[in-house]
Amino acid sequence: MDAIDLSLVDLLRGNARLSYAELARQVGLSAPAVHERVGKLESSGVVRGYRADVAPESIGLGVTALIGIVEDSGADSDDMLESLRVLPEIESCYFMAGVESFLLKARVGTIAELEQLIVRLNRTPGVASTRTAIALSTKWENRPQPVGPPAG
Amino acid sequence: MDAIDLSLVDLLRGNARLSYAELARQVGLSAPAVHERVGKLESSGVVRGYRADVAPESIGLGVTALIGIVEDSGADSDDMLESLRVLPEIESCYFMAGVESFLLKARVGTIAELEQLIVRLNRTPGVASTRTAIALSTKWENRPQPVGPPAG
DNA sequence: CACTCTCTGTGGATGCCATCGATCTGAGCC
């Protein structure tokens, strides 16, 4: 992870579809060299993948909610995690410090679907209670923060 | 937005670096047809961009926190939004229903940096109080949920 | 110093891909 790697990571966070040739021009190396560096970043786990950023409402996911979960005393967090993992609506899942063990970001199409999700969560073994907050609007999301030296 | 468009969106959410030729094979069209469809998805705002998914800790952002903000009565939300927007640590920002007007996801390198961020937030005009919860670990994040008919 | 090993880069070759323009096809409509 030298300065060139950081530049590559930054460039790919901004636009994951840049060609290797373009990346090479930006960092001042040859295309094969960039190809090899990016391959190493991928296989070492620094770059986990490449995702299209899709407007959720345009694919029928207009409702965003954040849900905190309080565990029963004595509940097994690993079991609960597996129960959460199979719910496709849960886009992100954090294990938290504090009374609420998990914080979920869920995305559904309608409030009715959100209600169903909350009911399902409350029925999940180990869940003592849930607390749901609805996002009225997403101002921004997953904004990459610049890191390392400026590219070039 | 027909079934083929949904398949393309799904494929690109899974791997944004797929070539047009590969996408074409997957959905059963020619490469130029796919090229045009993806171009329209981009210009219509369905696809907002393509991002490399980078392990945050590998670029020195090992601390994730969720911060709720209570506004002063009479504070201007738009002004506050602009104050929040310039803070690079804030990766996501939601305008919420409830007592806390904003919910932020912030990513910093150390707890000391988090402390500085919280101090800065509390000094921001319009902020009545903040509530910070620290993520001990991220179980998963921005997992794309499958949508539309299976590709092929 | 010189030898060598390793890592990482460059340059060239080759086959695939992106992309443009021309043409074709089918649905809807008069």
Place this chain on the structure above:
DNA sequence: GGCTCAGATCGATGGCATCCACAGAGAGTG
């Protein structure tokens, strides 16, 4: 039937990904 438009295919061409052989810088060792 025939017009028209949207959206597909086909063919060509220039650029890109990717493989390979080889070169140069640095570290470790006699």
